Amino acid sequence: QTVVTQEPSLSVSPGGTVTLTCGLSSGSVSSSSYPSWYQQTPGQSPRTLIYTTNTRSSGVPNRFSGSILGNKAALTITGAQADDESDYYCALYVGSAIWMFGGGTRLTVL
């Protein structure tokens, strides 16, 4: 049973930089996993941030960037702001027309 792994929680200081990662319980994440990232604040619908590894969705500030780091996908927030405090989810295409979300990372800005 494949599981997409994310850090349950992370914190960052205002103005700081933080990297969230997205891995696979079995195997490596690559561009062929088409990693994407979503931001969700409590009570709100998800917001698409990044797709196909490193392409920002329209209107997403350039302080959000995506990459592959080692065998994981990564979302880096550079110059974190208070309103970046949210839950962040990654999604991966795992093959055979199956997509999977990670369990999410709760990011605290303090």
Add this chain to the structure above:
Amino acid sequence: QLVESGGGLVQPGGSLRLSCAASGFTVSSNFMSWVRQPPGKGLEWVSKIYNEGSRYYADSVRGRFTVSRDISENTLYLQMNSLRPEDTAVYYCARDQSWSRFGPDWGRGTLVSVAS
């Protein structure tokens, strides 16, 4: 804009049909998805339909759920049968700009509760 409806309380083993009414674009020309979120938990992909009509499902719902669309109503549907308590969630529909992602357009969601 995407507006989901059809959620509610249903007993285990029951059925429900969710609707996702679209405006400003044509559902049948786009990739569309259903994504759900159990209360207090993370996102889970449920189903995706391609613009050319191919349909795909998560293992947890395959054989019980069916995604469809109505061209005249410009609406996406999710027929859910044999519902289980673990299907309890907010169900979101999304317009996907390609097969490999979700969104960027998302509805506000509709809550499905499966309980006796």
